[in-house]
Amino acid sequence: MKRFLTLTAAIAMMALSLPAGAASSQFPDVIPLPDGIAPEGIVSGTGTDFYVGSLVDGTIYRGDYRTGAGDFINDAADFDPGRVAVGLDFDSRTGAVWVAGGPTGSGYVYNGDTGETIEVLALAASAPTFVNDVVVTRDTAYFTESSQQVLYAAALDRQGLPTGNVETIALTGDYQFFPGEFNANGIVASPSGNTIIIVNSFAGALYTVDGETGATVEIDLGAGSVPSGDGMLLDGKTIYVVQNFLNQISVVEMSSDFSSGTVTGTISDSDFMIPTTVAEFGSSLYGVNARFDVPQGPTVEYDVVRVSK
Numbered sequence: 001m002k003r004f005l006t007l008t009a010a011i012a013m014m015a016l017s018l019p020a021g022a023a024s025s026q027f028p029d030v031i032p033l034p035d036g037i038a039p040e041g042i043v044s045g046t047g048t049d050f051y052v053g054s055l056v057d058g059t060i061y062r063g064d065y066r067t068g069a070g071d072f073i074n075d076a077a078d079f080d081p082g083r084v085a086v087g088l089d090f091d092s093r094t095g096a097v098w099v100a101g102g103p104t105g106s107g108y109v110y111n112g113d114t115g116e117t118i119e120v121l122a123l124a125a126s127a128p129t130f131v132n133d134v135v136v137t138r139d140t141a142y143f144t145e146s147s148q149q150v151l152y153a154a155a156l157d158r159q160g161l162p163t164g165n166v167e168t169i170a171l172t173g174d175y176q177f178f179p180g181e182f183n184a185n186g187i188v189a190s191p192s193g194n195t196i197i198i199v200n201s202f203a204g205a206l207y208t209v210d211g212e213t214g215a216t217v218e219i220d221l222g223a224g225s226v227p228s229g230d231g232m233l234l235d236g237k238t239i240y241v242v243q244n245f246l247n248q249i250s251v252v253e254m255s256s257d258f259s260s261g262t263v264t265g266t267i268s269d270s271d272f273m274i275p276t277t278v279a280e281f282g283s284s285l286y287g288v289n290a291r292f293d294v295p296q297g298p299t300v301e302y303d304v305v306r307v308s309k
Helices: 002-017
Strands: 030-033 039-044 049-054 060-064 070-072 088-091 096-100 106-111 117-122 131-136 140-145 150-156 162-170 184-189 196-200 205-209 215-218 229-235 238-243 248-254 261-267 275-281 284-289 302-308
Touching: 030 060, 039 088, 039 096, 039 284, 049 088, 088 131, 096 131, 096 140, 106 131, 117 162, 140 184, 184 238, 196 229, 238 261, 238 275
Parallel strands: 039 275, 131 184, 184 229, 229 275
Antiparallel strands: 030 302, 039 049, 049 060, 060 070, 088 096, 096 106, 106 117, 131 140, 140 150, 150 162, 184 196, 196 205, 205 215, 229 238, 238 248, 248 261, 275 284, 284 302
């Protein structure tokens, strides 16, 4: 017992001697990604895993928040040519990574461990199309469309896997659509799936959407707005909106019914280089740098940046 107490006291003294922030320093502030990946979407997976998709070939990279290490879970050689990965979501029920396919007009579902393609969903029936982001609820996966005034809804079975049934839902009500511009972008849903929220990048506005009818109501932000709104993250009643070319994340505190919100501040970092989407782990947010101001190429460097909420 005496030896145990001595050891305990020694450990306590060591803990007191650690500098402030030592625990968080175990997680790198900047996580390098493979050169040339051209990332856009990021989502947290199981444990300390995160996933990032490639705009170049649609492959999915899995990294570790703690170590910064990672590798691709699939190979473009296994795909039909032309796949693209934009916004991502992860479903813990199935371990599946859901992917918005951008100009392909498709959605993709991958096994988060093996990278195997579970499903290819044909979403857009006509051009122009840019399937931008995805959120998975209990019984439906919703995809935003930036080039048309619609939302896509893919039905799920009881296990959370796609049934193959896809519905195109026209957006009506308050939603403003601007032909030729980038419109609906990021999307989030309440834990129950009863409230769906999208951002219109060009309008800088947030809308609630009825997932069955497509009826929209603009969220009253007062004097605030979120121009260049891209990926979003819902944490309780707080929505974090990534504003890509502004190199910042707006913090929007929502009312209990999501009918209104207040932009209470912004999060920025000197390492931001046109972040597009955001994931969370613990008390940190992780933004992925898309570097849209730099031409894509095999030697272009990309990374993920950690910031505090």
